[in-house]
Amino acid sequence: MSQSKQPLLKLENVKKYYPIRGGVLRRIQGYVKAVENVSLDVFAGESIGIVGESGCGKSTLGRTILGLEEATGGAIFFRGEEISRLPERQRKKWKKEMQMVFQDPYASLNPRQRIGHALEEAFIIHTNMTKAEREERVLHLLQEVGLRPEHYDRYPHEFSGGQRQRIGIARAIALNPSLVICDEAVSALDVSVQAQIIKLLKDIQEKHELTYLFISHDLGVVRHFCDRVLVMYLGHTVELAPSRELYANPLHPYTKALLSAIPRPKPGAKRERIRLEGDLPNPANPPKGCPFHTRCLVATERCKQERPEWKEAAPGHFVACHEVK
Numbered sequence: 001m002s003q004s005k006q007p008l009l010k011l012e013n014v015k016k017y018y019p020i021r022g023g024v025l026r027r028i029q030g031y032v033k034a035v036e037n038v039s040l041d042v043f044a045g046e047s048i049g050i051v052g053e054s055g056c057g058k059s060t061l062g063r064t065i066l067g068l069e070e071a072t073g074g075a076i077f078f079r080g081e082e083i084s085r086l087p088e089r090q091r092k093k094w095k096k097e098m099q100m101v102f103q104d105p106y107a108s109l110n111p112r113q114r115i116g117h118a119l120e121e122a123f124i125i126h127t128n129m130t131k132a133e134r135e136e137r138v139l140h141l142l143q144e145v146g147l148r149p150e151h152y153d154r155y156p157h158e159f160s161g162g163q164r165q166r167i168g169i170a171r172a173i174a175l176n177p178s179l180v181i182c183d184e185a186v187s188a189l190d191v192s193v194q195a196q197i198i199k200l201l202k203d204i205q206e207k208h209e210l211t212y213l214f215i216s217h218d219l220g221v222v223r224h225f226c227d228r229v230l231v232m233y234l235g236h237t238v239e240l241a242p243s244r245e246l247y248a249n250p251l252h253p254y255t256k257a258l259l260s261a262i263p264r265p266k267p268g269a270k271r272e273r274i275r276l277e278g279d280l281p282n283p284a285n286p287p288k289g290c291p292f293h294t295r296c297l298v299a300t301e302r303c304k305q306e307r308p309e310w311k312e313a314a315p316g317h318f319v320a321c322h323e324v325k
């Protein structure tokens with residue numbers, strides 16, 4: 001992974017606001033600022049973890065990258081071409097390149113459709129393959145994700161949670177994408193099944209030279225899976241660093257609090273738990289200054305007034321905090 005090359009995906013000050021409507025006329029009364037000025041370069045072959053509490057904008061960011069939501073501001077580039085303002089017809093060529101694995105693949109499967117047929121759909125829509133060719137590809141996909149040929153004729157309810165996630169992964173990789181966004185893809189699974197799915201994602205990444213954005217609220221999982229980690233708070237990016245560096249030397253008070261909550265692998269190992277007081281502020285009415293200042297233990301007067309800039313505190317380690325010098 002060389003970072004001197006052009007990024008596969010580039011986000012430049014990406015914003016996503018959802019209008020809040022009210023009154024009889026359903027007029028816009030404000031906006032939920034779900035994603036606020038996110039900038040990020042994603043390089044081919046890397047896995048970037050996107051972490052933060054529920055509601056911080058992780059899923060919205062993923063959906064905006066995929067074009068499932070229209071960005072309110074900023075720009076998204078894929079292989080150097082701006083895709084955030086393309087008309088639907090021109091976006092189509094990029095759609096195959098970017099796929100998503102969801103937390104609950106069952107929700108997107110038709111309960112009355114055999115899995116083989118569900119997996120064939122992508123080939124029917126996007127290729128001119130014959131029925132026999134499609135079946136062969138699906139059988140190959142099933143094998144790639146650790147399922148068996150006899151699973152072709154089974155229905156979604158006949159699979160376990162882990163197997164369904166294998167189907168979700170098969171669907172995502174069917175058209176040979178280059179970027180896969182995993183949105184809480186292993187969060188609903190038992191720990192042992194999680195480990196199997198993570199191993200599968202890694203094997204597939206190596207084989208298909210995939211790039212992952214791995215959205216998760218579980219920093220323990222992200223640590224072992226991702227090369228770099230982006231921490232989000234209230235729609236903002238607050239820290240970005242190589243995983244090892246972030247876990248060994250977190251700089252932002254919010255990252256420190258998140259990491260302090262991960263259970264320690266060794267029972268004797270000590271780490272003081274930093275409790276985050278108060279609730280996540282309302283993203284429709286975010287605090288002035290640093291978005292984290294209302295819950296930050298080291299906030300100063302300046303933090304209440306001035307938004308901290310995004311700075312490189314150490315090579316490859318970025319943070320937005322006035323208190324990090």
Ligand SMILES: Nc1ncnc2c1ncn2[C@@H]1O[C@H](COP(=O)(O)OP(=O)(O)OP(=O)(O)O)[C@@H](O)[C@H]1O
Nearest residue numbers: 018032034052053054055056057058059060061283
């Ligand atoms: N379609 C929508 N309309 C209005 N507000 C939305 C919509 N989707 C998300 N939001 C709001 O945007 C903010 C960010 O939500 P998002 O789901 O992206 O967060 P998240 O970090 O992925 O959380 P979770 O892990 O719970 O999904 C939240 O305040 C949420 O309520």
